[in-house]
Amino acid sequence: MNIINIKSKEEINKIKLSGKLAFNVLNMIKDYIKPNVSTGYLDDICNEYIINVQNAYPGSLGYLGFPNSICTSVNEVVCHGIPSYKKILKDGDIINIDVVVLKDGFYGDTSKMFFVGKPTILSKRLCYVAEKSLDLAINILKPGLNIKYIGKTIQNFVEKNNFSIVRDYCGHGIGRKLHEFPQILHYSNNNNFILTPGISFTIEPMINSGSNKVKLMNDGWTVKTKDHSLSAQYEHTIIITNNSYEVITI
Template structure:
């Protein structure tokens, strides 16, 4: 039986702080994403910002042996890309930056896509569909709905646009641990445990979608996940709080086209 943590008012306040810090990093790094910059340089900038300015900790660094402070996944890398000096961005690349932070013993986690120079039409469309598939799920979240409705909503949106959803990776509960119950699947898996959402739940939603087929492979470094058919992949992620009438996006960033608080109960 899955045990889901329900956060109290004090815990939610701390998670709002951590979520705001994650959003700040993703806002800050955008100006540095240019052709010829290495992914290690971007990691260094984020690391210093988190440690020295925010007085927080990068949750990825050392997590199960992960060697860097953020994940950077370029083009056909689905997730968990390891920053390095040899990997330099070039015009037309699509880039996912995944940031997780620990502040006052609480975690928050989010990622978004960035364009390097001018994206290809396919890359631009893929990123837009990935973002809107996440947004579509936020508008149904409220106490009482079943967890698999999130994945069902995302799958319907993605497949309507003829893209595929990665099955091997999912969202997760988050709080005093990086990964808590429940798992948040991004497709409609009928045999998943029937969990109803309750006010006070906090979790991530992070659909990964591919321009080609959904199959992925793990590289020899044990972390980097790529599409098997070398097609482009895109991901957006937010940390969400379920409230009494809908949800609150704890990692919302400037310029997003959704409200911070969504009222989904009528």
Template sequence: MKSMLIKNDEEIKKMRKVGKLAAEVLDMIESHIVHNITTEEINQICHNYIIKKQKSIPACLGYNGYPKSICTSVNDVVCHGIPNIKQKLKEGDIINIDVALIHNGYHSDTSKMFILGKPSILSKRLCHVAQESLYLALNLIKPNMPLYEIGQAIEKYVKKQKFSVVKEYCGHGIGKNFHEEPQILHCDNRDPGIILKPGMTFTIEPMINTGSNQVRCMKDGWTIKTKDHGLSAQYEHTILVTDKSCEILTLRKEEKIDQILNINNKNLKYTQ
């Protein structure tokens, strides 16, 4: 049976630190997301900040051959978009920036959506639903709940909003390793094998599409796009299961929610 590693107090301290650093990268880069900036320029700004300012390591760089320090997924790119000097952001674009760090031997992983200028009604609503689906899942987490209830709740909410959940890519355990067991599915999958326990750390990162949930991998071997060319959006947090609920290790300054959630918290607000 697959199982999650339970982190001890010293490991949790390190996870809090690296989670805070990852969140700071997304806070920092926001002011740089402007018209005509290239995704490679965004990558370089983040890389320099991680290496020089934070004295940390970009976990994506070189991971299974990935060539850049962050992922930049624009419009119909679902995930793993590779920064490119020829790709300039333009009015109305939506972009997910995915940041993963290594600090003091431990990993953290987080992402958020940015919107260029005035968005379409559809793209704004998509980003809203993607973030709300993550917040819904965070609010559910508590010890002794079955892991499958996370994906079940996300897919139920997203379908109600007339969008779809990508099933091929998912969240994951995280700690000393970038990806640990088990997979955190964002769809209804009633596998009773995993029960949440205090000390578990993992990511939740639902990828939501405007149309079909079908995806395709591009020739670069990394970039994943929607098969029907519809838009896609994603939000991601690294979390710690606590004695009562969960702690968001990658909480950003602009988020209007508590870092340590209360059970049945009704105050999770969309912040885009």
């Protein structure tokens, strides 16, 4: 049975703090993303910042065995890329950095794309469509909304722009656990769950420049596009309020 976790005002304030901290990590790391830098180095910086500056814990570290503090997904990597000192960024790459912060028992989760050096026209367009699809989905949120319209909104926009949506991964409820009910699908579906005040969740569409098919690599984490096309993702944590919504990872 799926349990819906309606958050109290005190719990919401704690989630909002964790969300703000996660946003601050992404804001901090952007100046370090440049050609010839390793993703392992970026992970080290984020780990130190979360633990020593924010006095929090990197929620990805050790989660179901994940070995690092952030996910670094470069080019054809869709999600859950493992940072490595061997993975050196080069001019023209795109990278998604996914940050989870655990503070006072609650999680905040966000990710965004960064350009390494000068991006290609395709990279810029893909990232624009991915981010815009998230914005469009957020803009329709309100108490009483059937969550199937989140996926429908994303799919309509993405496919109109001739890109595809990964169907193997989804957004999720968040709070004391990183992954809670409900699941947030990013494509048209028949989920009739209704949003109510006090629900907190992520929306995180993964958009491919080619096919939506993906493959899990042998490390058990890294997910890549099956056709080696580029992939882009943006993610926010959101809380439904009495009359509207609040994005807490900005």
